[in-house]
Amino acid sequence: MSQEGKNLSRRDFLKTTGIATGTLVGGGIIGGLIGYNTNKKSKPSNNANNTTGHDEHSGIPARMFFMSQTDFQVLSNATERIFPKDDLGAGAIDLGVPYFIDRQLAGNYGSNSREYMKGPFAVGAPTQGYQSHLNRAEIFTQGIIALEKESKKRYKKGFSDLSEKQMDEVLTAFQKDEVKIPGASSAMFFGLLRSATLEGAYSDPMYGGNKNLEGWKMKGFPGHQMAYISEIEKDEFKKYEPKSLGSI
Amino acid sequence: MVKTLPKVDVVTVGVGWTGGIIAAECAKAGLKVVGLERGQKRGTSDYQQIHDEYRYAIRYDLMQDLSRETITFRNNRKMKALPMRQLGSFLLGEGLGGSGTHWNGQTFRFLPYDFQIKTMTEKKYGKNKLSTDYLIQDWGLTYDELEPYFDTFEKTTGISGDGKNKHGGKRSNPYPTPAMKTTPLLKKFEKASGKLGYSPYMMPSANLSEPYKNPDGEQINACQYCGFCERFGCEYGAKTSPEITVVPTATKTGNFEPRFHANVVEVVKKGNKVTGVKYIDTISGEEFIQPADVVVLTSYVMNNAKLLMVSNIGEMYDPTTGKGTLGRNYCYQILPGASGFFDEQYNTFMGAGALGMCFDDLNGDNFDHSDLKFIHGANVALTQTGTRPIGTNPILPDTPTWGAEFKKQSIENFTRSLGVGGQGASMPHKENYLSLDNVYKDSYGVPLLQMTYNFTDQDKALHKHISKKCGDILKEMGAKTVVVNSDLDQYNIVPYQSTHNTGGTVMSLTPEEGVVNNYLQHWDVDNLFVVGAGNFSNNSGYNPTGTVGALSYRCAEGIIKYSKKGGSLV
Numbered sequence: 001m002s003q004e005g006k007n008l009s010r011r012d013f014l015k016t017t018g019i020a021t022g023t024l025v026g027g028g029i030i031g032g033l034i035g036y037n038t039n040k041k042s043k044p045s046n047n048a049n050n051t052t053g054h055d056e057h058s059g060i061p062a063r064m065f066f067m068s069q070t071d072f073q074v075l076s077n078a079t080e081r082i083f084p085k086d087d088l089g090a091g092a093i094d095l096g097v098p099y100f101i102d103r104q105l106a107g108n109y110g111s112n113s114r115e116y117m118k119g120p121f122a123v124g125a126p127t128q129g130y131q132s133h134l135n136r137a138e139i140f141t142q143g144i145i146a147l148e149k150e151s152k153k154r155y156k157k158g159f160s161d162l163s164e165k166q167m168d169e170v171l172t173a174f175q176k177d178e179v180k181i182p183g184a185s186s187a188m189f190f191g192l193l194r195s196a197t198l199e200g201a202y203s204d205p206m207y208g209g210n211k212n213l214e215g216w217k218m219k220g221f222p223g224h225q226m227a228y229i230s231e232i233e234k235d236e237f238k239k240y241e242p243k244s245l246g247s248i
Numbered sequence: 249m250v251k252t253l254p255k256v257d258v259v260t261v262g263v264g265w266t267g268g269i270i271a272a273e274c275a276k277a278g279l280k281v282v283g284l285e286r287g288q289k290r291g292t293s294d295y296q297q298i299h300d301e302y303r304y305a306i307r308y309d310l311m312q313d314l315s316r317e318t319i320t321f322r323n324n325r326k327m328k329a330l331p332m333r334q335l336g337s338f339l340l341g342e343g344l345g346g347s348g349t350h351w352n353g354q355t356f357r358f359l360p361y362d363f364q365i366k367t368m369t370e371k372k373y374g375k376n377k378l379s380t381d382y383l384i385q386d387w388g389l390t391y392d393e394l395e396p397y398f399d400t401f402e403k404t405t406g407i408s409g410d411g412k413n414k415h416g417g418k419r420s421n422p423y424p425t426p427a428m429k430t431t432p433l434l435k436k437f438e439k440a441s442g443k444l445g446y447s448p449y450m451m452p453s454a455n456l457s458e459p460y461k462n463p464d465g466e467q468i469n470a471c472q473y474c475g476f477c478e479r480f481g482c483e484y485g486a487k488t489s490p491e492i493t494v495v496p497t498a499t500k501t502g503n504f505e506p507r508f509h510a511n512v513v514e515v516v517k518k519g520n521k522v523t524g525v526k527y528i529d530t531i532s533g534e535e536f537i538q539p540a541d542v543v544v545l546t547s548y549v550m551n552n553a554k555l556l557m558v559s560n561i562g563e564m565y566d567p568t569t570g571k572g573t574l575g576r577n578y579c580y581q582i583l584p585g586a587s588g589f590f591d592e593q594y595n596t597f598m599g600a601g602a603l604g605m606c607f608d609d610l611n612g613d614n615f616d617h618s619d620l621k622f623i624h625g626a627n628v629a630l631t632q633t634g635t636r637p638i639g640t641n642p643i644l645p646d647t648p649t650w651g652a653e654f655k656k657q658s659i660e661n662f663t664r665s666l667g668v669g670g671q672g673a674s675m676p677h678k679e680n681y682l683s684l685d686n687v688y689k690d691s692y693g694v695p696l697l698q699m700t701y702n703f704t705d706q707d708k709a710l711h712k713h714i715s716k717k718c719g720d721i722l723k724e725m726g727a728k729t730v731v732v733n734s735d736l737d738q739y740n741i742v743p744y745q746s747t748h749n750t751g752g753t754v755m756s757l758t759p760e761e762g763v764v765n766n767y768l769q770h771w772d773v774d775n776l777f778v779v780g781a782g783n784f785s786n787n788s789g790y791n792p793t794g795t796v797g798a799l800s801y802r803c804a805e806g807i808i809k810y811s812k813k814g815g816s817l818v
Binding site: 081082083084088109112113114116117122125127128129130131168171175197198199202203204207215218219220221222223224226227228231233234235238245 | 327
């Protein structure tokens with residue numbers, strides 16, 4: 001970890017978020033558990049304030065979970081900083097990620113319905129994982145309130161009115177758990193936000209993100225293909241037009 | 249009001265690989281079997297839209313519903329155990345087929361060394377190789393004694409393999425089907441590891457290389473390499489699983505009834521026998537007693553141990569005194585490895601769960617440990633299981649985990665990074681054990697199982713040694729950057745690691761050393777059998793299912809013997 005001393009180590013980040021990269025093998029992950037620092041060098045993009053993310057023909061401009069347009073805009077801008085539009089292609093907003101998250105928060109994901117949410121609740125060690133009594137929907141709500149509050153405290157502006165650099169500074173403070181959120185931690189909220197952004201960018205488009213399969217196209221993931229049996233022994237790299245589950 | 253049902257010969261708790269095998273063998277032998285499965289019925293026709301990473305691999309749709317039941321966890325006895333509120337480190341199964349539905353299909357036989365680990369280690373390295381804190385013991389059954397049962401399991405499942413492993417135990421028969429396709433990636437690993445002096449072979453696979461009809465007449469199809477195995481069911485019926493083999497075999501005898509949404513909460517014991525089990529129909533809410541001549545615990549490691557504990561059967565392990573056997577020898581697996589970053593693009597998204605090339609030169613006692621601070625080792629492999637975009641975001645060290653640079657690298661490296669890794673064996677330690685939680689309860693008011701577990705010095709030394717070797721292979725493969733896994737720290741229940749949990753209900757040669765004898769019959773209660781990876785007194789450097797399958801056939805033989813003459817089988 002060559003970054004400034006106050007940065008968390010990679011391992012600390014893994015402890016608190018469970019994020020791991022590498023290749024799955026057997027029942028396990030092999031390969032490195034790689035990557036944390038906050039040395040942000042992201043290029044500005046033009047669409048951070050375009051919170052609809054959809055043209056007039058897309059048909060999904062409505063929200064299931066967020067009542068306030070302002071809150072939804074904060075969410076949208078935060079996801080765009082995590083997964084920005086660049087010369088590789090669309091960012092979170094153009095991919096429909098904010099709508100993906102909105103729908104997820106309105107359903108089982110938001111209410112942690114398949115997870116153990118019985119008390120008593122206690123603060124655990126990082127190795128013991130999620131111990132908040134709040135569900136994800138509540139954590140997102142509190143997290144967005146806190147993003148707004150922290151922006152006003154630092155810059156006397158709402159989050160959506162900040163420059164990209166300022167947004168990154170606020171998000172970094174959350175990632176490092178420097179901001180207080182009642183009932184949860186800002187690092188936990190940031191971890192959820194980051195994961196949900198990637199999930200929205202790369203899940204099947206039926207969930208509302210990965211619009212026009214742009215996420216898969218950028219990544220070179222073919223999506224739903226029936227078989228690779230006739231290709232897998234060939235040496236050359238094979239490019240596919242991705243397919244969604246709904247295309248069959 | 250608890251309703252008592254008509255008595256049957258055999259009742260199994262859970263219908264995955266172990267329950268399915270017990271059901272098939274006992275039903276074929278004419279015994280009436282009921283299988284109580286707390287999840288739902290499912291099969292190949294339910295998997296036609298399975299290519300959904302988000303639903304199945306991220307939100308774990310086929311796995312256990314933790315809102316009903318989970319475990320509690322702490323790293324050591326000084327910590328307060330807290331519930332595992334979300335799935336992470338390991339993925340518990342639920343529903344017909346259990347974890348056998350969403351496994352990868354990597355099907356090994358444990359090494360002869362595993363079964364006689366104490367004797368063989370002491371013979372070669374003396375009595376002090378490991379401190380007395382490590383509770384290694386012989387299993388009470390040798391590899392050679394278990395060989396016929398391995399053979400049966402491989403024939404039932406049609407395993408595809410090349411039989412080229414120089415370090416494995418003796419085989420009575422070749423693999424039923426030839427090895428899977430040797431892809432360019434596997435060839436690359438084969439060449440590099442061969443050059444470094446290792447002996448690579450094709451990973452034995454339950455994703456079959458060709459269509460196969462097993463001895464029970466069940467058809468398994470040929471794998472299409474679609475890249476959706478682990479955490480998914482197979483839409484082709486090409487990944488051998490209980491619901492396409494042993495479950496239909498049991499059903500067609502007319503002697504087997506699987507009962508779904510049946511959550512067993514207690515094994516009912518009277519005197520020195522069990523009389524049946526108590527379960528709740530989770531749909532109707534009704535409670536039942538299912539009486540049976542023989543009760544077989546065939547759920548996962550965790551629930552097998554828990555049911556014995558809540559039913560007060562056997563003596564709980566006490567880490568202070570070292571007395572008691574129930575809950576002892578809980579082991580896991582550690583994951584040494586390295587990542588390699590390449591310039592060229594590879595078809596990493598194509599694959600199958602058990603498509604891999606591996607070697608055992610660094611596994612078991614196949615290399616000299618005289619100057620090393622650990623015993624055992626790991627099967628080292630390169631697998632091509634099919635990468636998917638939410639779960640695979642490879643970035644170099646010191647790269648931000650979000651933002652523009654993260655996006656660029658994770659996209660670039662999606663098809664340009666490969667992992668070489670091992671499944672590191674796990675040795676029992678006196679402080680790693682399962683017990684019962686005294687605070688948290690499941691939906692039915694039954695205490696949760698409590699896990700006390702941390703990585704040991706043995707684990708850390710093994711991990712460091714083998715991770716480095718994995719890095720060497722990637723260098724030889726031509727990676728432009730190699731990142732060796734950082735040293736093991738504390739065990740953390742959050743990131744996914746491995747669903748190879750073992751121990752807690754150990755098989756042993758004497759009642760002082762374990763919970764069941766080598767027919768998986770309970771030492772104290774002769775009409776109760778407990779089978780699964782919980783029977784392992786140490787975990788090996790392999791996937792456990794091959795050995796679990798063999799033990800299940802051994803157990804079925806024991807139950808059939810018992811049903812004829814009764815009494816202890818040893």
